[in-house]
Amino acid sequence: MSEKRKITIAYGDGVGPEIMQATLDILFAAEAQIETEVIEIGEKVFRKGITTGIAPESWEIIKKNKVFLKAPITTPQGGGFKSLNVATRTTLGLFANVRPCRSFFPYVPTNHPLTDLVIIRENEEDLYSGIEHQQTQEVVQSLKLISRPGSEKIIRYAFEYAKVYGRNKVTCMSKDNIMKQTDGLFHKIFDEVAREYPQIEHDHMIIDIGSAIIADRPHQLDVVVTENLYGDIISDIAAQVTGSVGLGGSANIGEEFAMFEAIHGSAPDIAGLDIANPSGLISAACMMLVHINQQKVAETIKNAWLKTIEDGIHTSDIYNKDSLRKVWTQEFAKEVILRLGQKPVRLRPVEYKEGDTMSGIKVSKYEKAVKELVGVDVFIDWDEEGRDPEVLGKALKKLSGNGLSFSILTNRGVKVYPEGHPETFCSDHWRARFVAEKEGDSVQHNQIIDLLGRFQAAGYDFIKTENLYTFDGAKGYSLAQGE
Numbered sequence: 509m510s511e512k513r514k515i516t517i518a519y520g521d522g523v524g525p526e527i528m529q530a531t532l533d534i535l536f537a538a539e540a541q542i543e544t545e546v547i548e549i550g551e552k553v554f555r556k557g558i559t560t561g562i563a564p565e566s567w568e569i570i571k572k573n574k575v576f577l578k579a580p581i582t583t584p585q586g587g588g589f590k591s592l593n594v595a596t597r598t599t600l601g602l603f604a605n606v607r608p609c610r611s612f613f614p615y616v617p618t619n620h621p622l623t624d625l626v627i628i629r630e631n632e633e634d635l636y637s638g639i640e641h642q643q644t645q646e647v648v649q650s651l652k653l654i655s656r657p658g659s660e661k662i663i664r665y666a667f668e669y670a671k672v673y674g675r676n677k678v679t680c681m682s683k684d685n686i687m688k689q690t691d692g693l694f695h696k697i698f699d700e701v702a703r704e705y706p707q708i709e710h711d712h713m714i715i716d717i718g719s720a721i722i723a724d725r726p727h728q729l730d731v732v733v734t735e736n737l738y739g740d741i742i743s744d745i746a747a748q749v750t751g752s753v754g755l756g757g758s759a760n761i762g763e764e765f766a767m768f769e770a771i772h773g774s775a776p777d778i779a780g781l782d783i784a785n786p787s788g789l790i791s792a793a794c795m796m797l798v799h800i801n802q803q804k805v806a807e808t809i810k811n812a813w814l815k816t817i818e819d820g821i822h823t824s825d826i827y828n829k830d831s832l833r834k835v836w837t838q839e840f841a842k843e844v845i846l847r848l849g850q851k852p853v854r855l856r857p858v859e860y861k862e863g864d865t866m867s868g869i870k871v872s873k874y875e876k877a878v879k880e881l882v883g884v885d886v887f888i889d890w891d892e893e894g895r896d897p898e899v900l901g902k903a904l905k906k907l908s909g910n911g912l913s914f915s916i917l918t919n920r921g922v923k924v925y926p927e928g929h930p931e932t933f934c935s936d937h938w939r940a941r942f943v944a945e946k947e948g949d950s951v952q953h954n955q956i957i958d959l960l961g962r963f964q965a966a967g968y969d970f971i972k973t974e975n976l977y978t979f980d981g982a983k984g985y986s987l988a989q990g991e
């Protein structure tokens with residue numbers, strides 16, 4: 509046997525210690541070639557006043573061992589505590605969140621017996637960067653950031669995953685009909701990368717209909733790749749349609765590090781009762797074994813687990829009229845151990861081949877486009893004159909000059925001057941667009957600084973600006989609704 513692989517483990521909070529014990533018993537009984545190094549995270553650490561829930565020395569252990577099997581933790585409400593999951597993902601560059609969702613019908617009741625899909629969610633970007641600002645009395649904003657390399661990495665990962673795991677189709681979900689810049693970029697990169705994998709089918713769905721398909725006809729989907737927020741939502745829907753969120757595991761994968769966990773939380777309501785279902789963490793542990801190249805052990809455990817479920821040996825959360833026996837958490841683990849070496853008869857057994865999902869992850873070099881400044885959007889806080897757009901629009905028009913001319917005024921993205929609709933509701937948050945006086949001319953930064961000087965002199969509270977650029981002549985900004 510190969511040398512033992514050292515992994516970091518954390519027992520977590522609530523049911524964490526119980527399900528981790530059950531999982532480790534199975535891993536060792538199956539002779540997984542691992543050695544564990546335990547760190548403390550969660551409640552006990554929060555109580556010491558460490559707002560991240562993890563001590564600096566534990567980070568060192570995680571970084572040294574590179575692979576982390578984590579039980580759920582309880583995140584205290586409020587009080588400046590940070591999400592440990594978000595911190596782990598971003599600190600370790602775990603860009604891919606992988607969540608397989610498979611039904612185990614008829615042993616676990618579900619309306620969707622044929623579900624067998626994998627959600628691959630981008631983990632580091634999008635609205636989760638948490639860059640938020642209140643800009644006026646009425647309006648707050650959250651910045652959605654999508655990058656070319658970030659999108660390419662996750663999309664390539666999805667195709668590599670499909671290749672290694674023998675899946676046939678990758679579906680991209682986005683909302684590029686509305687967010688033409690951010691989601692437009694994600695979709696465009698998806699189409700580019702898909703061309704490199706002619707053996708794998710690909711398609712794109714708008715996220716709203718895509719979510720509906722997951723809820724109603726999940727068997728039509730195979731691998732789904734999407735941005736962070738959409739992925740967060742649809743991965744829970746997908747897990748739910750399999751019949752139980754208690755069964756799912758997930759992997760957070762980066763170029764150097766990886767973290768594996770159950771998808772459920774610490775379930776404080778049933779902590780200490782030995783009734784929690786350890787299957788989510790067992791499933792995550794199998795993903796970990798595949799990741800560290802111990803595919804055969806993963807296969808043995810997963811097939812024994814499937815046989816246990818098929819034999820009707822169920823924890824109370826999935827116990828039903830057709831179950832044979834209701835078992836405690838640790839008893840369930842013993843039943844899985846008894847079946848090591850067996851395969852399910854009615855459920856499809858798993859087979860994991862050797863393969864590396866990361867070997868195809870590279871970020872392409874791209875030709876830098878010619879970037880040209882062509883205008884500026886100046887956002888202002890204005891709550892005067894009954895918020896009449898005609899009044900504001902006419903006043904702002906007079907601020908044109910020095911090569912920059914006023915073009916439109918919008919409120920929450922909708923054009924309100926010139927030629928707005930009086931019915932449009934206006935908040936106190938306005939955007940005035942100024943563009944080069946002569947179309948095709950480029951704009952200099954000092955023209956924008958001059959313009960802001962004129963805003964200041966006229967007494968306007970400008971809350972931010974966004975420069976308008978073209979890239980090789982293509983507009984790098986959206987038009988206003990109605991523009």
Ligand code: NAD
Pocket residue numbers: 523579580581582583584593754769770771772773774775776777778783784785786787788825
């Ligand atoms: P939860 O997933 O802990 O529990 C939701 C419901 O599902 C509860 O009724 C619980 O008893 C049940 N349940 C969960 N896991 C189960 C299992 N293995 N077996 C049987 N039943 C199970 O979600 P919650 O109650 O919203 O969150 C509790 C705590 O967990 C919160 O502090 C939350 O922040 C945290 N949380 C942590 C993680 C994580 O560490 N990855 C993820 C989600 C939530």
